[in-house]
Amino acid sequence: MSTSLDPEAVYTEALAWYRENWDPDLTLADWWGRLADAGWAFPSWPEGFGGRGLPGPLAKAATKARLAAGAFGPPNGVATFLTAPTLLHYGTDDQLQRYMPGIARGRDVWCQLFSEPGSGSDMASLATRAERDGEEWVVNGQKVWNSGAQHARYGILIARTDPDQPKHRGITYFLIDMDQDGVDVRPLREMTGDAAFNEVFLSDARVRDVDRLGEVGEGWRVAMTTLSHERDPDNVGLGDGAAFGRVDLTMTVGDHARNLSERVDGFSLALSGGVTKVLDRLVAEFDAAADPLLRQRLARILELRRTSRWSGQRATEAIKSGGQPGPEVSTLKLLGSETGRQIRDTGLAAMGADGMLWGDDAPHNGLFHSFAMFTPAQSIAGGTDEVQRNIIGERVLGLPREPGEAELRTRPWSELPRS
Numbered sequence: 341m342s343t344s345l346d347p348e349a350v351y352t353e354a355l356a357w358y359r360e361n362w363d364p365d366l367t368l369a370d371w372w373g374r375l376a377d378a379g380w381a382f383p384s385w386p387e388g389f390g391g392r393g394l395p396g397p398l399a400k401a402a403t404k405a406r407l408a409a410g411a412f413g414p415p416n417g418v419a420t421f422l423t424a425p426t427l428l429h430y431g432t433d434d435q436l437q438r439y440m441p442g443i444a445r446g447r448d449v450w451c452q453l454f455s456e457p458g459s460g461s462d463m464a465s466l467a468t469r470a471e472r473d474g475e476e477w478v479v480n481g482q483k484v485w486n487s488g489a490q491h492a493r494y495g496i497l498i499a500r501t502d503p504d505q506p507k508h509r510g511i512t513y514f515l516i517d518m519d520q521d522g523v524d525v526r527p528l529r530e531m532t533g534d535a536a537f538n539e540v541f542l543s544d545a546r547v548r549d550v551d552r553l554g555e556v557g558e559g560w561r562v563a564m565t566t567l568s569h570e571r572d573p574d575n576v577g578l579g580d581g582a583a584f585g586r587v588d589l590t591m592t593v594g595d596h597a598r599n600l601s602e603r604v605d606g607f608s609l610a611l612s613g614g615v616t617k618v619l620d621r622l623v624a625e626f627d628a629a630a631d632p633l634l635r636q637r638l639a640r641i642l643e644l645r646r647t648s649r650w651s652g653q654r655a656t657e658a659i660k661s662g663g664q665p666g667p668e669v670s671t672l673k674l675l676g677s678e679t680g681r682q683i684r685d686t687g688l689a690a691m692g693a694d695g696m697l698w699g700d701d702a703p704h705n706g707l708f709h710s711f712a713m714f715t716p717a718q719s720i721a722g723g724t725d726e727v728q729r730n731i732i733g734e735r736v737l738g739l740p741r742e743p744g745e746a747e748l749r750t751r752p753w754s755e756l757p758r759s
C-alpha cells in the first residue's frame with residue numbers, strides 16, 4: 341500500500357478509491373471490511389489494522405475525501421476510540437492480531453470497565469480484585485456506568501492485583517471476555533429515557549494472562565493512555581457515523597445510515613458532533629437568527645467551536661511529536677462541556693415553547709431534546725469538569741497538588757480509608 345506524503349495527493353487518491361468503491365447497497369460488514377482492507381478506515385492506524393500509518397494532516401485529507409464522496413464512515417464506539425489506541429500502544433503482536441481486525445471491521449463491541457461505586461474521580465482507589473491462578477486471573481468486584489456493556493463482547497478492565505502497593509501502583513489492565521458466567525451486566529435507565537450504561541458484577545470471572553495489557557502493576561499508566569484518548573475530541577476513532585451499541589452487520593449501509601439520521605440518542609449525537617447540524621436546522625426553522633439575543637448566543641457558540649478547532653490542531657501537533665495526547669487535552673474536554681451547554685440552552689431557547697415538548701411531540705422527534713437531557717453527562721463522563729481543572733492546574737500549570745495527596749499516594753492501598 342503506497343501513499344504519497346502530500347495532503348492533496350492523499351485527497352486525490354482517497355477520493356478516487358471512494359468513487360470506485362462506495363456503494364450504499366453493500367452490507368455494513370462488506371463496507372467496513374472494504375474500508376479496513378484498503379487502509380482508509382482509520383488512515384492513521386498502522387497498515388494491516390485498518391490504516392496506512394499516515395500522520396494527522398494526511399489522515400484528515402483522507403477523511404475530507406470520504407466526506408466529499410458522501411461515503412459512510414468506519415465503525416465507531418469504545419472499541420475504536422478507547423481500546424484501539426491503547427492496544428496499538430501497549431498490545432503484544434498476538435493481542436493486535438487477535439483483536440484489531442474485529443475492531444477495525446466493526447465486528448466486536450467493547451466496553452470500558454474502569455469506574456466503581458466507590459471509585460470515580462479517585463479511580464486509583466478502585467477495589468475490584470484480580471488474583472493470579474496459573475495462566476489465568478480470577479476477578480471479583482463491581483463496576484458501574486459502563487457504556488454499552490450490555491452489547492459488549494469484550495471489556496477493557498482495570499483491577500487491583502497488589503493491595504499492599506500504594507494505590508496507583510498495584511493496578512493491572514486486562515482485556516476481558518464479557519461472554520462468561522462470571523460477568524453479570526445490569527442496564528441502568530438514565531433521565532434521557534435510554535439505558536446507555538450499566539452496572540457490571542464480576543464474580544470469579546476469568547481472564548487469561550495473555551490478555552493482560554502491559555506489565556503487572558502498570559495498569560494505571562495504561563489506563564491514563566486510554567483516558568487521554570477519551571478526553572481528546574480529535575480522537576480518530578470517534579467517527580461521525582456514531583453508532584454505539586450493537587449493530588446489525590447484515591443491514592445495508594444505506595438503511596443503517598437512514599436509521600441513524602432519523603433516530604440517534606443524545607449520547608451518540610453529542611459524541612459525533614452532529615448536534616451542531618441539528619441546531620442549524622432548528623435556527624433556520626424557527627427563524628431564531630432574527631432575534632438579536634439569540635444571534636449573540638450563536639456567535640458565542642461559533643467562537644467556542646473555533647477555539648476548540650484551533651486548540652484541537654495544537655493538540656494534534658503535540659500528539660504527533662509526543663506519540664500520545666498529554667494532559668493539555670483536558671482543556672479541550674472542558675471546552676467540549678461548555679460548548680455542549682451553550683448549544684443546549686440556545687437550541688431550547690430558539691424553539692420557544694416547543695423547547696418544552698418531549699419525545700415524538702417535539703420537533704424532529706425530540707432528537708435535540710434527547711441531546712439536551714444528555715448534556716450534563718458531558719461534564720462527568722471521562723472525568724468531571726472539576727477533575728479536568730485539577731489536571732490542568734497540577735500537570736499543565738505546575739501548581740501544588742491537593743493537601744494530603746502526597747501521603748495518600750505513598751501509603752499501601754490496603755491501609756487507606758475507604759467508603
Ligand SMILES: Cc1cc2nc3c(=O)[nH]c(=O)nc-3n(C[C@H](O)[C@H](O)[C@H](O)COP(=O)(O)OP(=O)(O)OC[C@H]3O[C@@H](n4cnc5c(N)ncnc54)[C@H](O)[C@@H]3O)c2cc1C
Pocket residue numbers: 451452453454455456457458459460461462484485486487488537717718720721722723724725726727730
Ligand atoms: C454518560 C456517562 C458514561 C460513562 N461511561 C463510562 C464507561 O463506559 N466506563 C466507566 O468506567 N465509567 C464511565 N462513566 C463514569 C465516569 O467516568 C464517572 O462518573 C466519573 O469519573 C465521575 O465519577 P463519579 O461518578 O464516581 O463521581 P465522584 O468521583 O463521586 O464525584 C462527585 C463530585 O465530586 C467532585 N470531585 C471529586 N473529586 C474531586 C476533587 N479531587 N476535586 C474537586 N472535585 C472533586 C466531582 O467533580 C463531582 O462533581 C460514565 C459516566 C457518564 C456520565
